[in-house]
Amino acid sequence: MKYVIGVDLGTSAVKLLLVNQKGEVAHEVSKSYPLIQEKTGYSEQDPEQWVTQTTAGIKELIDTFDGDANDIEGMSFSGQMHGLVLLDGQNQVLRNAILWNDTRTTKQCEEIYEKVGKDRFISITKNMALEGFTLPKILWVKENEPELFEKAATFVLPKDYLRYRITDQLQMEYSDAAGTSLLDISAREWSKEICDSLDLDPSICPPLVNSHDNVGTITSDFADQTGLSEATNVFAGGADNACGAIGSGILSEGKTFCSIGTSGVVLSYEPTGDKDFEGKVHYFNHSAPGAYYTMGVTLSAGHSLNWFKDTFAADEDFDSLLKEVDTVPVGSNGLLFTPYLVGERTPHADATIRASFIGMDSSHRRKDFARAVLEGITFSLNESIDLFRKSGKTIDTIYSIGGGAKNKEWLQMQADIFNANIVKLTSEQGPGMGAAMLAAFGSGWFETLEACADAFLSEAEMYQPIQENVERYEKLFTTYKKVYEQTTEINQDLMEFRN
Structure with missing residues (x-):
């Protein structure tokens, strides 16, 4: 029997699912981590906590797995949306991540409308400028922590940073990029117009990949720490709601x-x-x-x-x-x-x-x-x-x-x-199952995600109006x-x- 791992990086915990080719959850592990709320409206996390707890969780998953780790063919990710992880030129974290539920950026949302134009902004991003999204957070750091922002070379979202630490490859996939307020949704590319209007260097935006894309294998170091095979394929994954939809x-x-x-x-x-x-x-x-x-x-x-x-x-x-x-x-x-x-x-x-x-x-x-x-x-x-x-x-x-x-x-x-x-x-199993399904699809178990859903999901009850x-x-x-x-x-x- 072959297996995949779905990693769901939530706001309070990371949930790990080991799923077999029948869509059955063979084992699951959850590891929590704290929020950092220093002021009213602030909500941050230390990205290192995501890495530490995910590593510990996968090690526990493998230690309690009675099969062969070589039978685990792939892993993929679901993650909390909108959180800002700023990295320097060596991909080192510059500050705590500012999360989706942080509301300090009302002023920056107003600035976006003033400089881009509200109607134009919505026509590009298909969404309003909201405090929870990523772009206002970037502008807040630029305004309030200018010396730190000068060191910033790129940004990613929470699960993308976790995936980088597992593969040593840095990208962002489209479903999470859509929640940054910097993506041209229809064109599926970063908006140079928005970057130029807000005096942001477009190079701060990372390379884009599809959710089901194979982005490499795990590093030898991560394999040593967890017990996974170095041949384990890694797939980009998706935003929590997108993965919840798949699941x-x-x-x-x-x-x-x-x-x-x-x-x-x-x-x-x-x-x-x-x-x-x-x-x-x-x-x-x-x-x-x-x-x-x-x-x-x-x-x-x-x-x-x-x-x-x-x-x-x-x-x-x-x-x-x-x-x-x-x-x-x-x-x-x-x-x-x-x-x-x-x-x-x-x-x-x-x-x-x-x-x-x-x-x-x-x-x-x-x-x-x-x-x-x-x-x-x-x-x-x-x-x-x-x-x-x-x-x-x-x-x-x-x-x-x-x-x-x-x-x-x-x-x-x-x-x-x-x-x-x-x-x-x-x-x-929600987003975690959606992540596992992306890994199963990416691993070639099914020709389409729809076929995967037909095999993995079944209806229990229906309530009629x-x-x-x-x-x-x-x-x-x-x-x-x-x-x-x-x-x-x-x-x-x-x-x-x-x-």
Whole structure:
């Protein structure tokens, strides 16, 4: 039996999957590492931690593997998007990586629009200039750490740096490059126009490769440290959401997934890069060859439910917290929740908006609040689906992954609010499986990624929309959308009172 390794470099941990030719996970290992948050809005990591923990994790994987390491033919990567790793001329790290959830760069986003022009910028990158993306971080370092920036020769994203340390080859692949705000999405090349407008040397941008490209083999040093064979092929990999799409089979037009983790994502396959969503949703290069995807993001999806549990049911598990939501009718007895705990991304790129419970009275009990939280998260995700449909997309089947796929009531709620069939996969490994599938495809196990998905993935359950619930939720969704508009100014006024 042959094997591949999928490496998922997340924000809090690296997850490693050893996958065989049947798509079965033979073994998995997870190794955590810390965030560095020195100031409000700052979020950084030491790139050396990624290397150390990945090396230790793969060594553990090999040490517990009862097969032959020579049967592990390849490895590939999924990684947290947008993080800035600055390197000098010898490819040495110049500072801690600035991560996707760092929000210090509002001023630099404004500068991008001033110098490039907002409409022109969106036409090139297909996305708005957002604090989380990479380009504003580069500009922040240039402005605030000029002596350090003078030493910068290139930049990469987190998983690209990890791959460099494993192969001694430095590149960036398209699905992650799409999230830097420096890639011409349609042309699939770095934008000289954006670099020139912002006085950046285009040479700072690394060489581009495809996600399934073979970028070399592991170094002898990495082989010695882990027990892997030096002949192990390495494939470029993809952004976490692109790999999550592959790991969910989102590989043809009309296919969509909803992923509910800390944040929430609705992602839909696009065969071309020439549509115009005016920056209202993310529009990125897919890790599937020649493809693209559109994506809407709810910043506080699972985070809203975690907050609710930690605040009102700290000593209970989620099953206990949610066990009575099926006894609460659609609409939570007139209670509405908006999940804007840390601002919002889609369709409102707003860092100051905050969450609300609307319609509370003394008849409401905890179970009403719990259902309202689930409904509010799902309404927020439905705003992205609504945008997709208004653009002409047909969305009738959605694959649900993450925390939202673990509760049957929530799955039915998604079917009713999205007005679509909701499919739960038999085995859900998300981005790590997508990375393993890129390695399997790159290793020649399958002629296409679609064939790999057919072999590796299977459906477990389907939830169909209940028409009566659909109609009630459509009415309530109209009310939900009013809350943002009517609380924006209030939340701006409250900002001065927040710690």
